[in-house]
Amino acid sequence: MTNSIMPDETRQPAATSTPTRSAAAEPAAPTTEEMLLHLPLASVKDLTVSYGNGPVVLDGVDLDLYPGEMVALLGSSGSGKSTLMKSLTGFAPIDSGSVRAVGCDMRNLRRGQLREVRASVGQVFQNFNLVGRLSVLTNVLTGALHQAGPINLLGGFTSADRKRALELLERVGIAHKAKDEARSLSGGQQQRVAIARALMQRPKLILADEPVASLDPKMAHSVLELLHSIAREDGIPVLVSLHVLPLALQHSDRIVGLRHGRVLVSAPTDQLAAEDLADIYASDEEESDVDA
């Protein structure tokens, strides 16, 4: 089932200490909230991916994402982080295994479901993917287009959309830049615009692929802090790929480490130290030294 050396057991619903009225008393049924907290919003099981006739890129990967948690995906370049994220929006060729995201089975999507999935998944990228000559506000508003049909697209945005976009800019701390061209902002500010645009979609899940790789350390911390607060406050799981270990240790609830397309580590962050993650980045030479 799993390649992980540290299976993540702490996500199992905690055993409730039910007062024992009699020996035959049933344990209390979990509340709706408890059940929701323990249902993954995305679930990848034994996933294998290869592109065309190429080598296996993901090899038996398991990953569950729960409401409210920020999960850091670690791994060297080429270890399969982006491919794993793409599998959650139907952009990766699945050889075997299963991928469920926001309630849909990505291998057996009904007509129209793929669009629905992509509308429910907010995405944040390393290079921000903003339209530089458009205003910050318009960039955020484009997040609403995922839900809009072609008529809405032609008709422009509603005043409710504009109000919401401004509120989101307020939330990410750059409402004062709403009218500025996106390209005039700093990298950190542009990433905040991209996060507001993702929130405009009312996402059920957020995927952030190397969102701080182009930012200086101070900006990197503040952007990750923002993503973590969104996970906690809105209950939206955030999967974030990172290549700086201390950032992952500081800003995640759980760490999943990939190496050559396999899960090497999967554990709550507070149970991990930097040494536990060294193998993810060990060079192939070091690995063969150990094997020898």
Ligand SMILES: Nc1ncnc2c1ncn2[C@@H]1O[C@H](COP(=O)(O)OP(=O)(O)O)[C@@H](O)[C@H]1O
């Ligand atoms: N569209 C594609 N076609 C062929 N090979 C790909 C494609 N995308 C990724 N790969 C290959 O899959 C492997 C994993 O890539 P990727 O998922 O981008 O890893 P990471 O994000 O960890 O750098 C790499 O060897 C890469 O060259």
Ligand SMILES: [Mg+2]
């Ligand atoms: Mg990548």
